[in-house]
Each structure stands twice: as C-alpha cells, then as structure tokens.
Amino acid sequence: MTPEELRARAEEIREKEAGYAESLRVCSAASCRSLGSDELRKALAGEIARRGLTQRCQVKGVGCLGLCAQGPLVTAELRRGYGVEEREHVLRGVRAEHAAGVVDGLSGSFDPALEVPPGLPFFRRQVRIASEHCGKLDPDEIDDALAAGGYEALVRALYDRTPADVLLEVDRSGLRGRGGAGYPTGLKWRTVAKSAGTPRYVVCNADEGDPGAFMDRSVLESDPHRVLEGMAIAAYAVGASEGYVYVRAEYLLAEQRLRKAIQQAERLGLLGKSVGGTPFEFHVQVRLGAGAYVCGEETALIASIEGNRGQPRPRPPYPAESGLFGRPTLINNVETFANVPPILRRGGAWFASIGTEKSKGTKVFALAGKIANTGVVEVPMGTTLREIVFELGGGIPGGAAFKAVQTGGPSGGCIPAAHLDAPVDYETLASLGSIMGSGGMIVMDEHTCMVDVAKFFMGFCRDESCGKCVPCRVGTVELHRLLDRITSGAATPEDLTLLEELCDLVRHTSLCGLGQSAPNPVLSTLRHFGDEYRAHLEGRCPAGVCAMSGEEAVR
C-alpha cells in the first residue's frame, strides 16, 4: 500500500463511519468482559435491530475505556440529528437489561444513574498519546485503525525519510524507555543501528509481570496495530527485518488480538514482505511467555525466545550488540513502541514539549488498590502523585486515610503521604526510593501493613528468582524469613540490623535487575515507615493485619 492508497482507504472508511448518526462503543477489554460486556453488546445490537435503527446507529466492541472499576463501559457518540450537538457520553455499569434504556437515551439524555458526569477529572485530566485510540476503535478491525491514521507514520517514513531521519526524530522527542528504567530510546536505537552484524531483530517486551500493572495489556488489547506500527518503524530505523512480540501466557485476549492484527496487516502489505510497496520487509512473530517473571529482564527474555530457561546473563555485551541468536537486537516495551508513531506524525519537538525537563511526554499508569477509580490513565510526566491519586483516581473509597502509593512493583517502593506533591518523573521517584517502573500504581490506606507489603514483595521475588546467582536465590529466602519473623512478632532488634545488611548485599551483588532491586520494597518501607517495623518488634501491628502470634509462620 502506497501512502496514496493508504490515505484513500482511510478516507473511504471514515466516510462510511460518518454515515452513522450515532455510535455505541462497548468496551471489550478483559475487565469489562468479565463483567458481561459481550452480552451487553449483543443486547444493544439486538435492540438497535429490533427498532430498525441499524442504518443510523452503529454498535461496536472497542478497546479499553480506562475506568475499569465502573465497567462495563459504553461510549455513546451522537454525531447529528435529534437537534443535539456532537457529543460523547460515557456510560458506566451498563448491563444487558439496560439496553433498551440506552437506546432510548440516544435521543439526547441518558439515565443519570448510568452516565458518567461530564468533565469528570478522570477523563478530563488525561493527555493520551500512547493510548490515544484505546476505547475508540475495534481492535479486531484493521480498518478502524487505518481510519484513525494507523500505519500512516510508517508508510510515510518509508517513502519520505531515511532511517537516519527517523533516528533523529526519536532523539529529538526525548522519549525514554517505558519499561521502567528510562533509558533514552533514541540512543538505544542508534546503538543497534551501528552494531555490526545481520540479521538484526526488534523485540517487543510485552511480558508485563509486575503484580498490579495492567497498562500494557490494556494497550495491546485495545490498539494492537499501534504497537506493531511502532515496531516496524523501529525496524526500519535500525535495519531489522524480523521482530518478535513476547507476550505473557496469561494475556490470552492480547495474544489473540495481536495475532489477528499481524495477519490483517500482512494481508494489506503493511507488514511482511515489501511493506507499503517498498523493498523494506518486516516479519513479526508472537512468542508466548510461560509464567516466569524474570523473563521481563531483557537477557532472560531473549533466552526464552531462543527456547531456553529464562535465565539472565551478565551484561555487557548488551542485546544492542549481541542479543537474540547472538545478533544486534532492539528491545523496547509495549508503551515505548506505542509512542513512536505519534512522534513521527507530529514531530519530536511536539512530544518534547510535553512533560518535564528530563522526562518527556506522558506515562500510562494502572491505578489500583484502595482507590475509587481503578483503571488506566495517561498523564503528562510531572503530574503530581496527589493529582493522580486524588483527582483522577478519585481518592480512597470509604473515607479511610491514605498511607502510601506503591510504584514500580517488586522492584519499586512505597511513597508516603509527605511526598504526595512530588512530580512523577524518573528522577524524582528514584530520589524517593522507588522507581517509575512500568506503570503500576497501587494505593494503600491505613488498613494496609507496610511490613506485610514488604514481605509480600519479597515472597514474590523469592518465588520468581531464577536461581542462577546465589545472592538472589539465597538472599531473597533469608530476607523473606526475617520479614516473616517481624510480622509474626518473633523478631529482635538485631533482626532489623541483619535485614538492612542483607538488603545491601543482595542489592549490590545480584546478577540481574530482579535481585538488584528485590530489596527496594524493604528499603523504601524502612525509610518511610520505620515506625511500623519498630512497632512489630514491640509485638504490635498498627494496621491490624499481622497475626503477631509470636511464632514464625510455616509458609
């Protein structure tokens, strides 16, 4: 497909869409599905058909609308007719039995119990780039993606820009890795492009393993073409012709949608041989993870794609020089790739104008825990934690007091109320003893025990340690035992000293990021919630979570 053909096709689909006076978009992402959105969509379509409105009202399943806590969600778009101005209404908690009422509402007013109040900060405060089309298009239909400008950046780059131009644009954007570590994306791409050896590979890390993080799943389930386009642009820039998406085995829906998207794009010549009618080729394959958290680490992920145990190896050499099958390999996370097409479309300078000095653009967060609006949000870097938790997130339900927000999963830390006004960017979060991480943000209230949380994460790291290096394999077991003694009220002050010493050792001597960051949840809670640890030594759990029986638990 040449740029002209692509544009013509997109235009044609847009015209077809515009033929509908109204459209009802039903969220079909995993969470709303569990709440019955499939039945709802069928009920709505049935109601529309029964009233003979199929010519004017369209019903379609779309990706994640973000406000997962109030699903199933529906967006009603009234384009014209009925004397109503073009407006979007978001409906929440819609069940199949509400179908008739929703269709009645197309005349301009919906049941206030169902409609999300217009101007809700959850939606109004977001700036959506990576997730801009999530909840707008049907992830199973490439036409929807094309109508929204999908693959335009790729095809235009193939015709109008050299790989060097693309690299320059990505450099200019200041984009940093969204997997958590924040390595400058342009620099990474450049290193791969300069590395000797072919073939080269582009790998998308979709092994979203942090417990409490589901933003990559949301993007993959909602707009798989966006991620594929980003990968293809990267491949063009670094000179690769093969790519892999490594998806968690648990993400069945994301996997299905990706496979379907790849097929559709190949059929239209937007992936595969001769992309966009040019000599550039890019073949993408999906590889399934198999439930090993450590495979989120890039060298372990590579080992897993090669069919081996997912065990990391020392770096250097970095995958950029010697990665998959020993070849130069570019590995980026889902969200990083999802940011690339808009950067090319609107320019690196535009992207760099959003965010902070050192952290450009936006970040997608999964809000969860003791928070009203569990869901997925995308906000500019530099937004404060308070804004995210209390304005977008709607605060803590039930009037309990805020205690901490946990970022970065098992590699991150807990940030207390005193730092709620800290801007969210890579450096600030690191200075508070946490990390940006991939984007999980878990809110904890006064009923959460921070020592118990630290123990939870240590248990996670212990179970997920691959066993290759001793500090991590043995250290996480011992750290977990110490924490277990503390939470069961059997610890002495010496145990606390030992805990700190052991954290230091595991952090500095482990082979990979999993072990090196495993002590973070302990260190950050010791730093910000030292009182809670000391209370446990005195036989008291302030949050009332720990049993404090005076005996160590068996497990």
Place this chain on the structure above:
Amino acid sequence: MMQNPAEQTAPPTEDKRWKVVDAALRRLGHRPQALIEAMHAIQRTFGYLEPASLRYLAEALVVPLAKVYGVATFYHHFTLSPPAPHSCVVCLGTVCHIKGGPSILAALEAAHDVTLGGRTHDGALSVVVARCIGACSLAPAVVVDGKTLGPTTPDAVLERVRPFFETKSEEPPHDA
C-alpha cells in the same frame, strides 16, 4: 538437500491430536528454539506435559532430554501432571493481596483440605495461586474454570466450587 532426521520422529501415540503439535513443530522448522512453543501446543492440546511428550520433543528437536525437562520445570505455566477436572486460580497480586485474596485461599484450604498448587483429596479441584492476573479492578479476583469472578469473598468462592464435589462421582466434567 538432506531431510532433517528429526522430522521423521513419530509421535508417542496414535492420538490424532498430535497433528496439532506436529503442525507447530513444522511451522518453526524443527529448530531447538521451537521448544517452548511446542510445549505450549502440547499443553493446550493435552492439558499437561506427560513424560512421553517430553521425550518426543527431545527427539524431534534434537535437544537433550535433560534440557527439555529443565525448561518444562523452569516455567510456572507448564505442568507435568494431568489437570484436575476443575480449577480455581486465586489471584494474589499486590492489589488482591491487600484486598483480601489471602483469606479466600485460606478458606479453600480449610474447607477442602487442599494444599497450595495441589488438588482436593478427591481430585475434583486443583487450587493454584497466580501472581496478578491483571484484573485489579476486580480485586480480590478468582478464576474458576476460566471464568473471572470479582470482587469476590471467601464464602462466594466456596459456594461456587461446592457443586464440583457433589457431581464428581457421576460424570467427569467437561473442560480441562
């Protein structure tokens, strides 16, 4: 060009379902890196990786059996024993942990004498723990026979699995 001898290895049994697995092997050119994909194909088809299937993979992909076994046991997703007729996955991700997931697990353990990762005494139900299924808006969440329930409670989950123990003797239930 000589044909790769590995491609002529025959599946362990006559079972027609091996065709699915063989198709996966062919698609990946019988190369050693097909190992994990092939295991996924076997587990999807047969429900678990039985010892004979591991031996078959070792021959078909020309990989040492020890390595095949190492990979199969490294990843949590793969299981070497046949699945119970019913499964209950209790999510213990961070959010489910702070919202009551552990009490659901404790209730199942107490009511049905089941150890974590094991089956109930009559073999009807296997109880597994997941480290986040990504359904945090449904916390605490539980997946019973592939269907996600949440937010749920210990009592609701016990109620949901109760029929598995009553009908068990008559007919072995459907899905695996």
